[in-house]
Amino acid sequence: MSIANVLEIARKYPCREQIITELNDLIGSPSEPLPNAIYVYGHTGTGKTAIVTEFLQSLPIKSKILSCIECYTSKLLYEHVLNSFYSHTVSKSNNYTPFVKCESMHGFIESLRQLPADSSYIICLEDAERLRDMDINILPTVLRLQEMTGLNICTILISQLPFDKFYLKTGLVEVQTIFFPQYTKAETQTILGNDFVNVKKRLASKLDNNEWSKILDDLESDFYDNYLNIFLNVFYRACRDFPELRSISRDCFQVYVEPVLNGTIDRNDVSKLWRNISKPLSAALTAVYMRMDSAAENQSNKALEDNQSFKRISQSVELPYYAKYLLIAAYLASHNAANQDKRLFVKNHGKQKKRLQTVNAQAKVTEKMQTNLGPKSFTVDRLLAIFYAILDEKVGLTCNLLSQISSLVHLKFLSFVSGEGNLMEGSARLQCTVGLDFVSHIGRIVGFNVMQYLCDFM
Amino acid sequence: MDPTLSVSKGVFVFNGASERSKQKGRRKSSKKVVDVSSLLGKEITDQPYYQTYKKTWQSLKADIERIHEEHCTKTMTEIMEFIKSSYENNMDNILPTAALLTGINQPDHHQQFKTLSDHIQDEHFGACTILEGRDCPNLKATIEAMVSGFIDGADNDEDDDEDDHNKKSLRRGQYTMHVLESWYKTEYPDGKKTLVVILPGFECFNIQNLQDFILIMHSYCNRIPLVLVLGVATAISALHSSLPYHVTSRMQLKIFQLESALTGLNNIIEEVLLSPYYKFHLSGKSFTFLTDTFLFYDFSIHGFVQGVKYCLMEHFHQGNAFSLCDDYFDSLEKISKLSHEDFEMIRQLPSFRPYVESFKDEPKEIIALLTDDEHLKKTLPGLLKECHIFLLLFRCFLEFFTVLVHDLPKAPVGRLRREVYSRCVSSKITELAEFKECWQMIGFLSKTEFVTKLQAAQDQTLKFCKENLSDDSISVECKEVVNSKFEKMDELLERVINAGMEATSKSSQEQTDLSKLSRRELKEKLLIMSKTEKPISEFIKSLNETLNYIKSEIILKHLLPFKKEGPPLLELFVFSDINSIRSHIVGAPRAALHTALNDPHHYLQCSCCEISATDDLLSTMPDICIAYKLHLESGRLINLYDWLQAFRYVVEPNHDDESEDVDPQIQARFTRAVAELQFLGYIKSTKRKTDHVTRLTW
Incomplete structure (x- = not known):
C-alpha cells in the first residue's frame, strides 16, 4: 500500500502510527507472500477492529471480515467466506442460496483451492475467542490455510485475549501477534480533542437558536481541550474505556458549554466553568457504564439518580399482595435452615434445650451467616407452608396462587435448582435470588418484619 | 364458516381457509368479523336475554378497549418518535434500544406490544417482528425467528392473494443476517425503513443468547437500521445486572414507562363499570372478589375483564326476564316479549315479595300481581323506572360522598371511587365503624375546610350529572332530586358560613374562684363540669345539622346497599351470585381433585x-377412588401389599379370606389405580423400604 494511504489511516486514527506501519509491513504489499496468520489483540475500545477494517478496505486484496459471534454454526463461517471470495451475493433472484453448500472444513478447503491462485486473500475473524467453542478443527486449520490451500491467504484473528489462551493440546502454529495497548491519558485527550468538530456539529443540530450556534462555531479547540482536561481528571480513574469516555464527554460538554452560550459565564473563565460543571460531572460519574438515555434532560438525569438508590428500584417493581408474601416466604425458606422452621413459625414450639454445643454452633460469625452464604434450595411444599404461616388471613390454595410461583420464576426472583420438569411430583427445588434489602423493603410495604424471622438475626 | 348447532353433537371439521385465513386475520384485525355466535345455536342467539347480553358486552368491550388505547397512546407515540428519530443522527454506530417498563403481568402486555407493532406497520416507517422467549432457545433459533419474521412478514403484506402458494419459502437454515441484509437492500434501497425487533418478555430470554443477539444486531446496525424494543417486567436494574458492559456499551438505552396495571384497573372501573350508561351492576361481594383477585393475585386486567364478562354471562343466562337489564326505553319494548315463565321468574325474585306484601290492605292487588301476567306487565314499567332512578341517584351521590371522604387522613372508607363504591354497595355504610370515624373527622374540620369540601363535592356531583345525564325522563327526574337536595344543603351551608365561633355559654355566670375550694369540693365541681354538656358554638351546631342532613337525606336514602334495602326488582340489574363466579373463575386444583376422588358422585352424578x-x-x-381413599388412611409410608389386600377386600367384599393368591384381574386394576395416583402426584416410589411407596400429600 502506498505511503499516502498509510498516512491517511494514521491521521484518522491518531496515536497508532506504529501499529499501522507494522500492519503495512506485514500485509501492505499484495504481491508479496502474506504471513500465515496474524493475531491482533488488546482491550476493548482500543481501535483494533476499526483500524484493521479500514486497512483491509484500502488494500487491493479480496478480504472478508466476519464476526465469530454471528457464526453460530460453522457452516455460516464457511459459506460467508466463500460467497465473498467468489464475489457471490445472495439475493432474491437466486432465492438467497449461497455460492456452494459447504458444511465441513473439508469442503471449505476444497472450494478455496479452486480460487485463482494468482491473487491474495485475507480472512479477518473478529471475536476470535469464540473459535475455541466452535468445531475443534477450525482453529488449527484457519491458522494453516496457506499450507492447506496453496493460496496466498492470510487469517487475521481479532480478540481481547492474549494468544496463550488459545493453545490446544495438539499445539498451534506460531502466529504474528500485534498488541494494541490501552491509550494513555494524553493519547485519550488527543483523540477526544480530534472529535471536536463532530461534537460541535452534533450540538448545533440540537440547538435551534441561531445566535447560540454562532457562538458555538466560534469556540476554539483550546476551549475544548480545557474541558477535556477537567473531564479526564475526573473520569480517567474510574473508566478507561474509550467509547464510554467519548459518549459521556459529549453529554457533559453540553452542560459545560451552556453558560457560555447564554452568556452567563465568560468562555475564558476556567475556574467558574469548573465550578459549574463539577456537580454534573460527579453525577455522571455515578452513572458511568449505565448507558441510560443520554438526552441530558433534567428529567432523565433525575431518573438516573433515582435509579441509583435501591429503594427506588424495588418500588418500581409492583407485585400483587400475595406475590409479595410468596417472595418473602421464599427468602425465608432460602435463608433459614429447615429444622428451624418449627421454632420460627409455630406458636407453641416447646422449649429449646440450650447446650454448649448448639450455642457454640450458633455463634454468629459473619462468614457463617445464612444471609451471607447465599440462598439454599427449598421445595414448593415448604414454600407454601411458610407462606401460610406468615400470612394472617386464610387463603385457598388456588390456581391463581400457584401460578404466582411460576410468574415469580419468570421474573427471575426465584429460580429452579433442580427438577424443573416435575413440579407436580413435588420434588422440584427452588431458590430465592433476591437480596435482603429488597425483601425487607417489600416486607416494610406489607407491614412484615423480615428480620424477625431470620435465624441469623435472633 | 357455517354455524354449527351444538358442541355436544360432535366435533366439526371445517376444511379450507385454515392457516391462511388465520394469518391474514392476525395482520388485518380490522377485517376480522367478531362472530360470537359461531358455537351457539340459533335458538339461543335469538333469545332476548342473549341479545341484550351481546349488546351490553360488545359496548362494554369497545369502551374498555377505547380506554386502554387512550391511556397508552402517550407512551406509544413517544416510542414511535424514538424509533423514527433513532437513525437520524446515529454517528457512533450504536444500537438504539427502547426499554419499556411494563409491570409484572406479562400476558396482558402482549396485546400492547401487538398494538405497537401494528402502529409501526400502519405508519409505514418500519417493519416489525415480535420475538418470544419460548421460541428462542438458542442463538440460531433467535436469529432465524427474527429474520423470518421480517422477510415472511413483509411478503405476506405485499402479495396478499395469488402467488403466496407459488412462492418458494426459504429453508429454516437460510434465515441468516446476511440474507436479511441483502433482502433489505433489495426491498428498501433507500434505507428509509426501520426494522424494529420487539422482545416483549426480556426476562424470559436466556441471558447468554440475548447478549450475543444484541452484539450481532449491533454489528449490523450500520448497514441495516435496526431498533430493539425490550419489554422489562421488573426494573431497569434487571437489565443492567443481566447485560455486561461490553453489551450495554453497544446500546443506546432509552427508558419508557407504561401506565401501571393499577391505574389501568382504576380507569376501567371508573370510566366503564361505574359509568351510568351501563345498567348492569355487580353486587358488593362479587365486585370486591374481582378486584381482590386482581390486587392480591395477578394484576391482570385481562383477567379482570374476563371475570366481568363471566358475571355478565351468568347474569343474563338466568332467563329472559333479565333482558330487562337494559336501557329503560329499550326494556319497555322487551316487556311485551316476555312469556309466562319469565313473569313467574320475576315473581320469584326475593325483592318482589316485600313489594307484594306492601299491599297488605288490598288483597285484590296482591292476587292480580301474583296471578295475572297482564297486570304485572302494566306495573313493570313503573317498577323498572324506580330501579333506574335508584341506580342513577346512587351513582350521583356516590360522586358526592367520595369527594367528601377521599382525602381524610388515612381515608377510612377508601381513597378511590371503587373502594367507596364497594363499601356502599355491600352494606349499610352508616353502620360501619369506618363511617363513624369519617364523620367524626369531618366534624373536626375548620369552617373554611368544611365549606370548600362540601362545595367541591357538590360541584363534582353537578359536573357528573351534566356530563353523564341526558334529557330523558329518568335523568330529568334524577336531576330534580339532586338539585332539590343541594338547594336545601346550600341553605344549611349558608348558615354554617354565617355562624359565629363563640360558644353560647350559659354556665359562665357561676365562675367561682377555684383556688378557694377545698380538695373535695374541687373534685365535685370538676365532676359536675364534666357531666354538663360543653358549650356548643353556633358553628358546631350548624355543622352538625348539615352533617345530619347529609346522613339522613343523602346517604340513608340514596347510598343504600344493593340488597333488600333497594327498590323491588333490583336483582334484575345486580349480579350477586358470588359462589358461582368464585368456583368458576378461581380454580382450586387440589380441592377439585380431592372432591373428585373422594366423592366421585359429585362429578359423575x-x-x-x-x-x-x-x-x-x-x-x-x-x-x-378406592385406592385414593384407602391411601388417605395410611401414614407416610404405604405398604403396597397391605394396600392391595384392602383394595381387594373393598372390591370383592364376599371373597373368602382364606385364599392367598389375588385374582390377577384385581391386581391389574390395583396396579393401574396406583400408577394413576402416582401420575397425579399423590404418591411416589421410595427406596427407603422395599414394597413401600411414600405419600406426598397431607
Missing part, C-alpha cells in the same frame, strides 16, 4: 356412587 358421609367407601366407585 351416577346413582351407584352416592355416599352419605365423606369417608364412606363403596365397591362401585372407580378403582382410583
